[in-house]
Structures are given as structure tokens and as C-alpha cells.
Amino acid sequence: xxxxxxxxxxxxxxxxxxxxxxxxxxxxxxxxxxxxxxxxxxxxxxxxxxxxxxxxxxxxxxxxxxxxxxxxxxxxxxxxxxxxxxxxxxxxxxxxxxxxxxxxxxxxxxxxxxxxxxxxxxxxxxxxxxxxxxxxxxxxxxxxxxxxxxxxxxxxxxxxxxxxxxxxxxxxxxxxxxxxxxxxxxxxxxxxxxxxxxxxxxxxxxxxxxxxxxxxxxxxxxxxxxxxxxxxxxxxxxxxxxxxxxxxxxxxxxxxxxxxxxxxxxxxxxxxxxxxxxxxxxxxxxxxxxxxxxxxxxxxxxxxxxxxxxxxxxxxxxxxxxxxxxxxxxxxxxxxxxxxxxxxxxxxxxxxxxxxxxxxxxxxxxxxxxxxxxxxxxxxxxxxxxxxxxxxxxxxxxxxxxxxxxxxxxxxxxxxxxxxxxxxxxxxxxxxxxxxxxxxxxxxxxxxxxxxxxxxxxxxxxxxxxxxxxxxxxxxxxxxxxxxxxxxxxxxxxxxxxxxxxxxxxxxxxxxxxxxxxxxxxxxxxxxxxxxxxxxxxxxxxxxxxxxxxxxxxxxxxxxxxxxxxxxxxxxxxxxxxxxxxxxxxxxxxxxxxxxxxxxxxxxxxxxxxxxxxxxxxxxxxx
Amino acid sequence: xxxxxxxxxxxxxxxxxxxxxxxxxxxxxxxxxxxxxxxxxxxxxxxxxxxxxxxxxxxxxxxxxxxxxxxxxxxxxxxxxxxxxxxxxxxxxxxxxxxxxxxxxxxxxxxxxxxxxxxxxxxxxxxxxxxxxxxxxxxxxxxxxxxxxxxxx
Numbered sequence: 001x002x003x004x005x006x007x008x009x010x011x012x013x014x015x016x017x018x019x020x021x022x023x024x025x026x027x028x029x030x031x032x033x034x035x036x037x038x039x040x041x042x043x044x045x046x047x048x049x050x051x052x053x054x055x056x057x058x059x060x061x062x063x064x065x066x067x068x069x070x071x072x073x074x075x076x077x078x079x080x081x082x083x084x085x086x087x088x089x090x091x092x093x094x095x096x097x098x099x100x101x102x103x104x105x106x107x108x109x110x111x112x113x114x115x116x117x118x119x120x121x122x123x124x125x126x127x128x129x130x131x132x133x134x135x136x137x138x139x140x141x142x143x144x145x146x147x148x149x150x151x152x153x154x155x156x157x158x159x160x161x162x163x164x165x166x167x168x169x170x171x172x173x174x175x176x177x178x179x180x181x182x183x184x185x186x187x188x189x190x191x192x193x194x195x196x197x198x199x200x201x202x203x204x205x206x207x208x209x210x211x212x213x214x215x216x217x218x219x220x221x222x223x224x225x226x227x228x229x230x231x232x233x234x235x236x237x238x239x240x241x242x243x244x245x246x247x248x249x250x251x252x253x254x255x256x257x258x259x260x261x262x263x264x265x266x267x268x269x270x271x272x273x274x275x276x277x278x279x280x281x282x283x284x285x286x287x288x289x290x291x292x293x294x295x296x297x298x299x300x301x302x303x304x305x306x307x308x309x310x311x312x313x314x315x316x317x318x319x320x321x322x323x324x325x326x327x328x329x330x331x332x333x334x335x336x337x338x339x340x341x342x343x344x345x346x347x348x349x350x351x352x353x354x355x356x357x358x359x360x361x362x363x364x365x366x367x368x369x370x371x372x373x374x375x376x377x378x379x380x381x382x383x384x385x386x387x388x389x390x391x392x393x394x395x396x397x398x399x400x401x402x403x404x405x406x407x408x409x410x411x412x413x414x415x416x417x418x419x420x421x422x423x424x425x426x427x428x429x430x431x432x433x434x435x436x437x438x439x440x441x442x443x444x445x446x447x448x449x450x451x452x453x454x455x456x457x458x459x460x461x462x463x464x465x466x467x468x469x470x471x472x473x474x475x476x477x478x479x480x481x482x483x484x485x486x487x488x489x490x491x492x493x494x495x496x497x498x499x500x501x502x503x504x505x506x507x508x509x510x511x512x513x514x515x516x517x518x519x520x521x522x523x524x525x526x527x528x529x530x531x532x533x534x535x536x537x538x539x540x541x542x543x544x545x546x547x548x549x550x551x552x553x554x555x556x557x558x559x560x561x562x563x564x565x566x567x568x569x570x571x572x573x574x575x576x577x578x579x580x581x582x583x584x585x586x587x588x589x590x591x592x593x594x595x596x597x598x599x600x601x602x603x604x605x606x607x608x609x610x611x612x613x614x615x616x617x618x619x620x621x622x623x
Numbered sequence: 624x625x626x627x628x629x630x631x632x633x634x635x636x637x638x639x640x641x642x643x644x645x646x647x648x649x650x651x652x653x654x655x656x657x658x659x660x661x662x663x664x665x666x667x668x669x670x671x672x673x674x675x676x677x678x679x680x681x682x683x684x685x686x687x688x689x690x691x692x693x694x695x696x697x698x699x700x701x702x703x704x705x706x707x708x709x710x711x712x713x714x715x716x717x718x719x720x721x722x723x724x725x726x727x728x729x730x731x732x733x734x735x736x737x738x739x740x741x742x743x744x745x746x747x748x749x750x751x752x753x754x755x756x757x758x759x760x761x762x763x764x765x766x767x768x769x770x771x772x773x774x775x776x
Contacts, residue, residue: 036747039760073749226705226744264652264689265745305648305687308743322647324686381748383707389749421706455748457706471709475743481686584767586719606722608715608766 004284007292008170011161018162027062027109030080030150034069034236035229035268040076041098048101056105068149068237068272071391072137075120080132080150081108092132093118123387123409140407142369143393144377145353149237154272157279160240166285168359172248173293178208181252185355187363189375194220194311194348195423195452196528197374197441203345207253207335210343215255217246217297218339218346220316221262221269224308225424226475227455230379231349233391235262235269238353239276243299245352247290248359250297253345257298261316264303274301308425308479312527313338313346315481326483327527348453350379370396374440378454380422382408385415385460401435404458415460419543423452425472425479426532428539429465448539450532464561465544466551470498472536476529487530490521494537501548502562504555511548515541560622563607567623572597574619581611581620626664632657633668644673647683651690660694696731696738698776700724701755705744708751712766716752717741719766723773736776 005011029049033042046066053059061084072078075094081104082090091114093104100118107113119128120135129135152159160166172181186201207215219242223231234242246258260277262270277299280286288296302320309315310325317339319325338344354376358366367375374396380403383389387409394403400420404410411417419429422439428449430437437443441451459468477491494517500506518534518541525531541548550556557565570581570590575597582590582598589605592598597619600611612620636653640646647669654665661684670677684690702708702717717728720739724732731738747753750762754772761772 035745036749039747039750039753039762073747076750223746224743226709227707227748228744229746229748232746265742303649303652304689305652305683306689307687319648320645322643322645322683324682383748383751384710389707424706455706457710459710463710468710471706479743586766586770606718608719609712610766613765 004282005291006284006289008174011166011170011291014158015161015164015167018158022063022159022162024063025084026060027084028065028080028082029062029109030065030067030082032068032070032072032076032078032150033066034233035266036069036073037076037078038268042077044098045077045079045096045101048098049105052102052105056110058105058109062109065151066153067151068154069233069391070150071146071233071393072388073391074387074389079104083109083112085112090132091130092120092135094120137388137390137392137407137409140402141393142377142395144357144366144369145234145241145350145379146237146391146393148241149233152238154237154239155275157240157276157283160238164360165240165356166244168356169244169247169285170291171359172251173291173295178252178254181248181359182208184363185252185358188354188358188366189363189370189373190351190354190358190366191374191441192348193350193354193378193454195426195450197451200347200351203335203347204249204253206333207255207343207345210336212336212341212343213254214257214342215253216339216342216344217250217253217255217258218313218316218320218344219246219258219260219349219352220311220313220346221260221273221349222304222311222316223263223266223349223453224304224311224479225426225453225455227383227421227424227457228381228453230381230391230454232263232266232269233379234349234353235266236272239273240280241353241356242273242349243276243280243286245355246299247286247295247297248355249345249347249352251295253343255343255345256296257300259300259302259320259339261302261304261310261320264306270301270303277301307481308475309481309527309529312529315527316346317344324481326481327529329526371438371440373442378439378451380454380456382456382458384421384457385411385463386458387412396440397438399436399438400430403439403456404435408458411458411460415462417458418461418463419459419465421449421457421459421468421536422455423450423535424455425476426450426528426535427452427455428535429459429468429543430539431543433543448535448542450535462559462561464502464557464559465540465547466498466502466557467559467561469537469540470495470502473498473533476533480529480533484524484526484530486521486524487526487533490517490525490530491533493517494521494534498537501551502557503564504551504562506548506552508549508552510552511541511545556623560612566607567602568600568605568607568611569621569623570598570600571619571621574617576617576619578617580614580616584610584614586610629662629664630668633665634672637669637672642672644675647673647675647680648687651680651684651687655690658694659699660691663692693731696735698736698756699738699740700773701740701742702728703743703745703747703751703753703755704741705746705748705751707748708744708753711752713752715766716754716764716769719769723769737773
């Protein structure tokens, strides 16, 4: 099937061919198999499906499609079934075990019967839902970048062609000048999805106008923000969309070499982007004379070395050059002097993936989605204390309440929402009062947070804000490259103060000092890492000062997290003496006779929380 | 491991990147992937071949987290400390592993069976807390499950 495509016409023909072949009237079984899916056992499900399809001799009736992540990580491994008849709706089965597969084949595939027990049960509506299109988690999204993840096998370029892949590239090369491409990106209002939010069209234009040659294109796929995995999902699930965006970018700015700098901690993503590049080369979509247009463009992969600071553009470029990933001052922008001091356009994975969408569907349509100054969609990773964990793509300007409660399904158990942390170590915590905030680049910055990579960590009343601030600061302290003093030394000092507070030896004056240090680090650090490192501390101080004060004055941790300030005990009234906690305690710190209230030995207890989590009678108390 | 073999393997990797200094991070990654650490002799060889001071290679080897200068034990136990795992109690997993294995993160047990490591985020935030032993992912791990997981090895 793989053959060189030399013209736009040939591309269109091949696309039609692929489309006819892929969308035959067959029953389609789609298995989500990204990293999360595989961790939950999707590979076993795939093997079992292959076995059962053979056993029932239905190879000619079904298509088994192994795709990247579908975004609904909470219920992995999950599959989609589109019966040959009535292709409009998609049956959604979740949390599968290999033992379920035979029944799916014999009942659903062969007899069109839905298996009730495998359906998704919505926590709010309290009923099971058959079709994917009707599940609130999917229904309320607006998927521009993620929508194709469920349609294509990322390791097969013809799948991407069948859904119209590389059409945008064809359009650009056959009828648009580089300036027209840049104008179109400008009209769309696309801003950098890596977090900074710089207008993409403007960036491209200044690189195009910069003197110097060769010019370079870089895709920043060093997604180091803990809690974010949207880039991973696109790299794993739809790598060609990134490649297509980069080639178009190369054409627009006049670059013929591109780099993908990807985290080595994402082995599957690295493998998929490698395969995609190889296949695009084989088809002539990368290399010399692309689609007969004289355009030359190649892409190389650089694997990251596990340093968070390399997500910063100048550090990333240093790392590609084989040097230490240390940032530099940006008096001169990378668009003028970037990689090897040549003009360079660096964008995030999601930004590149937006490019084909904008070219195909028009700048106007893209600009119609979102708010006044933030256009298009944003992918958030909903994680932490939330019912529906996963990736959600929503228009810019959606409210936090909608994001967390309507799509995310709210907080598990009877606990209360406390805060949401957006933007990872550079972002801040946003409290309940601001739940109706409409999320875009500017509103988040105003609230003391930032868009960042779009990680959205939900916290309930069992999360201690001092601990969260301490967590992020110890992260940035570890990841600080050490080149500039404010970031290297300042974060250590702030962390020491936070440690004191969490251990009950903090002083009231510490809070003022924290604020002062935070402001200083923000103002004087060299790069974005340092300039945003104090955000988690400053935002929690802004919205949750009371909690800091309780730690300092009362020597108590209201959320029951800070270990030195808490003690575990058993409420004798509530304990039934069932013995579960006694058996589960890894330290054998709990003792008691059966059916008699138990006791915790404070000397042995390591405060691991197991007893608290497993007690059905709410008899374990933290004070 | 014989010095000759090590030089040979290192040369193969260096040649893969045309012995160019721009490939130095990738070269070290490939050596790390091959030996699961960076042997001192290999670093010396890389410096020779790239014609750069050993100190420069050493600075790369210690700057990037992906590299280790000490060999791993037989199994690498890696706990994710990403934010999502953290709020779901990943730290108590590390505490428990430290107690069970009697080592700190970065160290190897006396019998050379386990090396304990922590990582900032594996991107599987939905199924946290996550622990990875070699290539096997364990999802929603709880402190009281650790014993039975370790016993598999």
C-alpha cells in the first residue's frame, strides 16, 4: 500500500482509496490502547479479541482497530463498537476484563445485544448509558484535536489519510503562499498551547522575516508538568497531525529541518512518532520535493533527558545542541537566534496539531470558538480527586464549574470540593469562590494561576494546601537548573519555611517573608521556571491563608495530611471491632478483640492512612 | 564486562551519531539504555571520541535525571510522584517501600535485587498512584498491596 505520492492529485486519489477500504460496511471494534489503557490491561483484551474473532470465524465481518487514548482514563480499558448496521451511534463498554470478550463477540457483535453490566454508569444521572455520544463526559466536549484519536491506528499512515490527513498540507502547497498561511494562522487567533499563550501567527511572521539561514522548526513535546498528559495522548494517538502541522510551519517560515523534542519517559509516544515519521518519509510527505512543490522538509527526534527545565525553549534548544539544558536570557528571541543561533520557530505539540485543523476548516471557524482573546479549544487533564479522570477538550472560556462538575462528574464520595490547581508547578490554586470563572489565558493569570499545559488537579477537603504548596516547591527546587541565584537559592529558602510550617514550628512572620521571597523570585529569575515557581505558594497564601495560620498558631493540619501535626485514633462509639483495619495495617499498630472496639498504638503508627481509607464505619479519626 | 567490549559498544553508539558533539545527550541515552547506567570507562571513551573534556561529559551525565552513574539492582522499582499521584498518597508508598527495602530512593538493596527510584510524572495520572517495576505498571497502588507486589519478584 505504501507508495510515493508525488502530487496533490495523487494524494487525493490515495485518500479516496484508503477511505473506501477503511470504511467498508463492517462492524468496527475500537480498542483504546494508549499508555493508560495498556497499564490497565488493554493488550490482554486485544489478544483475547483476536482469539475470539478467529474462533467465531468472523474476520471478514469485523474490523479490529487499535487506537491511542480515547481520553476517558477513568474507565480503561474501554472499547467502542460501531455495528455494521446503523453506524450512527457507538456502543461504549468499559473496565473490561479478558473474560468479557467472548460474550461481547457472541452477544453484541453477532446478535446486536447490549451487555448491561459492561456499560458506563453515570454518577450524577445514576443510570447506565449505552452510547458514547450520550455520556456526559464526551457529550459536553468540543474535540478538534482529540476527535481523531478514536478513528485511527496511529501506526498506520493510511488511516490518517482516510480521514483527510495531509489534505491541509496539499492545500497549502498547491495554492497558498507562505504569507497567506501566516495570515490565516493570525486570523484564527491561535495562541501557543504550551502555556505562554504567545500569538502563533506573530511568532511565525517574525521568524519568516528574520535574517539567517537555515531556519529551524521545533516541536516541544517535553511535557514535564506533573499532572499533564495531553501531549502524550496526541503523540501516541495521532502523531501525523503534529508532523503535518510542522511541515506547514516549515513552509510558512522557510525552514527545511524540524526537531521533535520528546520526553524519554513516554516510550510509547516516542515509538509512535518514530513510526509516523518513517511512514511519512516513505510516502514522500517528508523529504525532498514534497507533493511536487520543491519543498524540502525533514524531521528528527531528540529524546529528553528527564530535566523539567528543558521544557523552557532556550534550555530545550541547548539540549538539542548537546549541551546542558540551561536557559539563557532572551534579549533576542529564538525566532531570530534560536537553535545554533539560527532563526527558529518552537511550538508545543497541541499548537502544531491545531494547524491542519485551521487550514482545513478555516480560520474563521476556529476563531468563532472560544473567548475574545483566547480562540479555539483547550485540552485539560482532569485528575486528582475527581470522578471522571481523563482528557477533556473544551472551548476556551468554559467555566470551571462546568469542567469539574458537568464533564468531570464532581468529587468522589461525600467530600467537598476545595480547590483546583491549574497549570502545574507554574500555576496556582483556585478556590471554590471562583468556580464560575471562565477559563482562558487571561482570566487564569488574573486569578494568580496560568494556563500552563492545561493540567487541572482537583482537590477536596482532604487535601492540605500547605502540603500542596510544599509539594510544588520541592518539585521546582529539584528541577531548578541552578544557573540563576534567585531560583536556585530562593526556592530552597521558601521550601524550608514551608517545611517548618507543616511541622508546626512556623512563625506568623514567615507568611510575610514567603510573600516577599516569592515576589523577589518572580521578578528576578532568569527563565519561566523561576518566574512562575512561587505561584503555587502565592496563590495558596492568597486564597487559603487561614489554613497556613491554623498550622502556625494551633499546630494543626485541618485536612489531616501534615504528618507531624496529626494523630490517628479510633472512635470507640463507632468501631464495631470488625478487624479489617487490624489485618490491613502494615505496621501491626492496631490491636483489639473481635467485636470489641480497637485501638491504635501511636508509637507504631506511621500514619499511612490505610485504616482511614478502608474503615466502612468512619471510626478512624485524624486529629 | 571487558574494557575492549565496552569500548566497542561505545564506539558503535558514538558512530550512530557521527561522533558529533550535538549527539552527546543521545549517545549517553543509548549507553544508559544498554547498560542501565553510565559506566565510567564509557564516559572516558565518549570524551575521547568527541574530543571534549571528560568534565563536560560528566556534567551532562549528572545534569540530566535520566542518567545514573551507579548500576541498578535486578529490578527497578519506580514510584510516580506526579501531582495527581501525590494527592492520592504516593508519598506513603515511598515511605512504605523505604521501610520494606531498607533503602532510600536512588539506592539499591544489599542483595542487589531492587533499586528504588522516584519519577516526577509518568503521565498516567488517571490511574494513580502508579508504581512501575521494570516495565510493568501497577495502578491504584495502596500501601497494604506493596508486600504482595514485591513478593512477585
